[in-house]
Amino acid sequence: MSDLVGSIWWMIVALGVLVTFHEFGHYWVARRCGVKVLRFSVGFGKALWSRRDRHGTEFVIAALPLGGYVKMLDEAEGNVPADQLPHAFNRKPVWQRIAIVAAGPIANLVLCVALLWAMFVVGKEDYSATLGSVNGIAAEAGFQPGDRLLRIEDDRIATWSDALTVLTRYALDRQDVEVEVQDTDGATHTRQLPLSDLPPSFDETNVAAIAGLDWQHRRVPAVIERTEPGSPADGLLLPGDQITAIDGTPVYSFSDISPLVQKLGGTQSAKNGSASMVEVDRAGVRHAFEIRPARTRDPRSGTEYWALGIAPPSKLEPAPYDAVQRFGPVAAIPVAFRETGKMASDSLGMIRRMLTGHASVKNVSGPLTIAQVANATAKRGVAWFLFFLALLSLSLAIINLLPIPVLDGGHLLYYLIELVKGSPLSERTMATGQYVGLALLAGLMGLAFYNDILRLVT
Known part of the structure; x- marks a missing residue:
């Protein structure tokens, strides 16, 4: 399955499940509150399939799978026969209308x-938060290759995905963090990043x-594929040789080589023609060669x-997973609740940071990014796709609860005002709110599409 077809298919699957x-x-x-439901549609536009049940509700699967709706009997939508008025949505007490509207995000x-819960029972394979190489401010703070991150402030770190999420949160707030690590000897240290x-x-x-911070599973092995003629x-060095050290400094990945060579090139000895000792592993046998770095010009820059x-x-094969989050069916229940709470806190925190300017609005994603991520997680296995669906479902709940007219949160705002005021808002006020909500929603969708296209182009 091509990436394009896979992206479209898995996005349809994801949105179909969440919208339903x-x-x-x-x-x-609505049914429990005695409201007559006229139509339950997954998707918009022309009906591809429909069926009517004994209560008169028409169930529809429509051609455009980017949303859905439930149409209820309502005097705002048209004339309602007198004998059906008790079943109209607008005739129900305000607390029932609140319950009906809030039920979507709650679902x-x-x-x-x-x-x-299903993801934790299946078992989500991932990579440990083990460092492959260290430079910059992390090196100055004492972090070492092979360190495994165990805790960042109060957050326990099980995988590198956890570490990335927590580090991003604190970085956006410009906050220094206390990190607990386990070194290659098994000793535990606390370092300040x-x-x-x-x-x-x-x-x-x-x-x-x-x-x-560079992660161990992302390291490119320091294995030579070829040498440049005349270099x-x-x-001296052969394809397949793995460089293990340069002038006594261990080499863990290919990215370690260039900084060491630049450092050697910057010394007086190298300028005078002195050679550097390069150690390699060749088919399990250690060799050492004296090699003099040469000054080279980048043809592009x-x-x-x-x-x-x-x-x-x-060509590199993905590193094998070295961490898994798996729990039994009972133990997974509280873990799923805790993870939902943490994800909700992170999502709300990101919205707050974007509104206050502490995070870029480039974080807003649209359907193109959703399609790409849906396809990518589906390729990584059932557990990863379940995680993606969970995150998307939570995002849908949060977005729908925003107090924007047109969304569920906007309707809830109207009903809360009605509770305080003692009477519904005027039709003119609600209509004005709808126009404002449509404008805000259109702007948000435009931003999401812009970010999507910008990501594809760049």
């Missing part, structure tokens, strides 16, 4: 917990790398740098 649950929440509570919240020292403007999707390494003349592996 959301609208079922409205439908189920998504319940679904989020259920999906996370000064995230307040990050540049004024930084890529919010790449906080760990900017702080100088310092030509005739024109900048000069020191080089050995070796190329990294061009």
Whole structure:
């Protein structure tokens, strides 16, 4: 299945599941409150399939799978026969209308917990938060290759995904963090990571790398694929050699080589022609060669740098997972609730930061990004796709509860005002609110599409 077809298919599956649950929440509570439901539609536009039940509700699957709706008997929608007035939505007490409207987001919240429970029972494989290489402010703070992150402030870290989420949160707030790590000898240390020292403007999707933390599973092995003809390494190093050290400094990944070579090139000895000792593992046998780095010019940028003349592996297999979050059916219940709470707190915190300018609005994503992530997580397995569905379901619940007319949160705002005021808002006021809500929603959707397209282009 191509990425394009896979993205479209898995987005349809994801939205179909989430919209169905959301609208079922409205439908189920409306029926319990005695409201007549005229139509339950998954999707918009032309009906591809429909069926009417004994209560007169038409169930529809429509052509455009980007949403759905529940249409109820309501005098605001048209004339209602006198004998049907007791079953009209607008004739119900305000607390029942609140319950019906709130039921959609609540259904998504319940679904989020259920999906996370299923994910933990299946077992979500991931990578441990183990460092592969360290530089920048992380190196200055004492972090070492092989350190495994156990805790950041009060957050326990089980995987690198956990670490990225927590680090991003504190980085956006420019807050230094206390990090508990376990080194390669098994000893535990507490180190201070000064995230307040990050540049004024930084890529919010790449906080760990900017702080100088690179993960072990993302390391490119220091294995030579080829040597450049006429380079310092030509005739000495062979394809398949793994560099293990340069002048006594251990090399863990290919990215470690260039800084060491630049450092050696910057010394007086290298300028005078002295060689550096390069240690390699060749088919299990250790070899050491004296190699003199050469000054090389980048043909694209024109900048000069020191080089050995070796190329990294061009094709790499993904590193095997070394961490898994799995619980029994009973133990997974409280874990799912805690994870839902943590995800909700992070999502609300990101919205707050975007509103206050502490986070970029580039974090707003639209259907193109959703489709890509749906396809990517589906490829990674059932547990990852369940996690994606849970996150999307929670996001749908939060967005729908925003106090924007047109959304469920806007209607809830109207009804809360009605409770305080003692009477419904005027039709003119509600109509004005609807126009404002449509404008805000259109702006939000436009921003999401813009960000999606910008990501694809760049």
